[in-house]
Amino acid sequence: MSRHVRLLLYEYAAGELSPPEARTCEEHIAACAACREELRALREALALIPRRETPPAEERGEEFWRAFATGVEERLPAPARRPFAGMPEKIAAFIHANRVPLLAGSGALALAAIATIFFLGPRAANGPAPVADARAAGDTTTVMLHDYLRKSRVLLIGVENARAEEGIPLDFALERRQSRALVSEARFLRAQPLDARSARLVGELEKIMIQLANTDERHDAGGVAIVRTGIRQNNLLFKIRMTESVLDAGSAERRSP
């Protein structure tokens, strides 16, 4: 039996060979009983393997795919956690691609200044449109609250969905850092004139962020489970979405003449 032909039998059976290769195979198979037997066995095996007429993805509707992409987006870490977040994308991409020479060069300070300006400035590239609208209206607290809620939502979804792989414990180091930053933001926000519903929600979120920030550095399945239970019992993700909708509606009202 020829090893070369033997390894081409699948392609031959599936009709994937070029005509000259198929001819070579055919000639060999006609003369070799072992390869004929292999081909017969291969065809039998292939006949048993189920073939799908419709790819599984086609069984899902458009609504499913929209929700799928949104679901992925909601689970992504907040852009603020990445370097250059908030800058216009082209500048950020350029800096990212050339970061070593740029940072090594004397222009690093100037770039840091630009980065600071962009970081503190509008983040229209990634933020939802109503935030930009509210900012335009000069409502700083609303903008900050909106931003705080978005970051909290992304973080809590991430905590809810994180699954440990076999043998690899969950690492919540980033989440702990993020939650500490959000505790500070919550304290600042609670000192601002917020409506009662938002103030209550910020208070509840602050508590859960403190719990998350205090989970053990090592794999702390118990601590994370408590945080998850807190998220669910207090219905926090729903409350965040509701408050965001109210803020969006407020922005739209202010926008309309």
Next chain:
Amino acid sequence: MPVGDERQLISRARTGSHEAFRILVERHMKHAYNVAFSFVGNHEDAADVAQEAFVRAYGALPSFREEAGFGTWLHRIVMNLAMNRAKRNRARAAHEVEAGEGAPAAEGPPGEDLRGHIERALHELPTLQRAVVILRTMDGLSTKQVSGILRCSEGTVKTHLFRGLKKMRAKLEFLQEDPR
């Protein structure tokens, strides 16, 4: 937003653009879903695995060196996650069977039984053979594509395919003698 080419999208996603990454997700999600489904065999797990793969891909973008295309790289992530999920599902099912030992086995429809035998035979193959058989025969990928995903030579893909199919046939031989 104008749709740039994939490299541009990756570069923007690396700097934190969710918008750019969403375009990548929309381009590759159905393919990722189909690959996951091939391994896990049900819609719920396929959706879960495919979503998880995108989230991980986003986190790993800084280490993506673009030696392979984004699709090939993602395919590899999906496949690894899906194989782990399938393994976990099988372990859970085995545990449930063990726990329910003594109870009379439910008699499924003949088609269900045949599919079960095939799935079992497929999952009993060594990991690489199983991956090659699924990717090549069920997902319809070419030898070259599979070799890119599995990071091995085309010759290795052919060898694994040949051996995998041979083992499957041996395991399923009894079905042909006594088809149910």
